[in-house]
Amino acid sequence: MILADNWLPADGLTLEPNALSAAKEKVNCLALTAGPGAGKTEMLAQRADFLLSTGTCRYPKRILAISFKVDASKNLKERIRRRCGADMGSRFDSYTFHAFAKRIIDRFRVVLTNTDALDANYTIGDKKVTRKQIMFSDLVPLAIQILENSTVAINAIRQTYSDVFLDEFQDCTNQQYELIKVAFQGTSIRLTAVGDTKQKIMGWAGALDGIFETFANDFSAIPLNMYRNFRSKPRLLRLQNEIIRVLDSTSVMPEDQIVGDEGEIFSKQFQTSQAEAESLADMICNWVELEKIPPSEIAVLVSKQLDLYANHLMAALELKNIPYRNEQQMQDITVEPAARLIVDHLSCLYGKREPKAWTRLMNQLTPFSDDEMQSSDRREFQYFFKEQLKSVAALESLGDPLSGWWDLVKSFLNRIGIETLVALSPDYESHTRLTEVIRDTKARIEELLELEPELPKALTRFVDDQAVRILTIHKSKGLEFDSVIMMAIDEEIFFGDRDANRCAFFVGVSRAKRRLILTFSNERERPDGYKKRWATRRTKQSEYFSYIDDFV
DNA sequence: TTGATGAAGTTTTTT
């Protein structure tokens, strides 16, 4: 146990003054705003270390962290394990809003009565079925209802936690804030809310306006701001500062801390969207081949309707054989364990030598190889697999090696059995999810075979992360890249609320660590399949270009 | 069937 006064940031890190005082706050709630790249996750990790190692969060009390995305929630948990160690880190719970609500529902389900009553084996789906099924949107309201009606439930929550962390708080919706208030308002539990109002781009989806001020009032929280940005090169920081001046003049970064001239910013204007696409593909090709930038460090950001705006670019990249990933249509099938299993199986069948895939496959199917039963299982599976190899060879001799690949997968899945598959992930307990993943995996491999007729190469693409990212600005939130291209910066695509759009533009700009490119085209031809197909004149978004003029 | 008119969607996460 360390005395609070003697505590120093873990792993020898230094924090800026406001981050340090936030990390060491012992009594009050905190409303901590911080720009992009300020180290919000790090600050929370250090605060967790302070609370746990000084006993400010007194054993056996725990810390609860609530995020929006599963990824963010996992990252936070992982960072805290790194800073606090596995032992103290075990007193840190990290959930998404939905996961947190579902835990409350699962534990205190009996509190729900009448039309809201639920069976123990309820599911979450896309329509409400009395007692059997609820929808995602029901999770938070039902959790609120439980906490409002059951002193047992609310006391259980309040007695478990001494501290609550709220990440990306600028995106908090009415319902989510209601849950926080019902659970923690008027108690001595310390809440630490972290976020950036300049990056509030979910307003149209219900994120509350002025949530930091509301929170500061409701919870008597101390408002603090972190000013530094450790992500971007100085040139990019100065550009960000120009936009921050308009968005929120109180959180402009101190100029004297921005030293040097590193970083690269420029804009390009084109007559047609085709010319824009070809020029960008050339540029990306140079970055990858001459500058040796990893493709995954390059991102192309589009405000919205990515398939319409980036279709020429994707075709141009295709032509140059530059791997890219359209993050809009990838439902993250690549990280599904069942998909991985199928890909490993096919790699072993059709690949030349795939020792890694084989090892993964065997470990998934028979994790304990020294066990006698298991090793006989393994031999039986090897015999089965050899038979499959023979059928591949037979089809090959007929000159049609690929014809039966999905049949082989099906018989493989039947061989290993439904129980093995369900054990891969808790998601698969509902078999509908499992069949969905299997169906999507088949569809994705077929899609890749269109681009790359050789199956082993198509499979490499399936798992390959070495691809240029093409995504909407909204999807890019929280990510960072060496080089960022923001294309189609025109009035027409940034319709609607001016302030919200400026925030979106800021989010895009602040994803870049070293290099930022803006493009605009006078004409934009719509892709095939649209009824009206004449070229459309576009209007330059002059405000956004004006920010970068000084830096080109 | 065609044209006129108006509404709605576009940007998203979640077990």
Added chain:
DNA sequence: ACTTCATCAA
């Protein structure tokens, strides 16, 4: 801003 879809009148 621009497209698509639904609805109604001709």
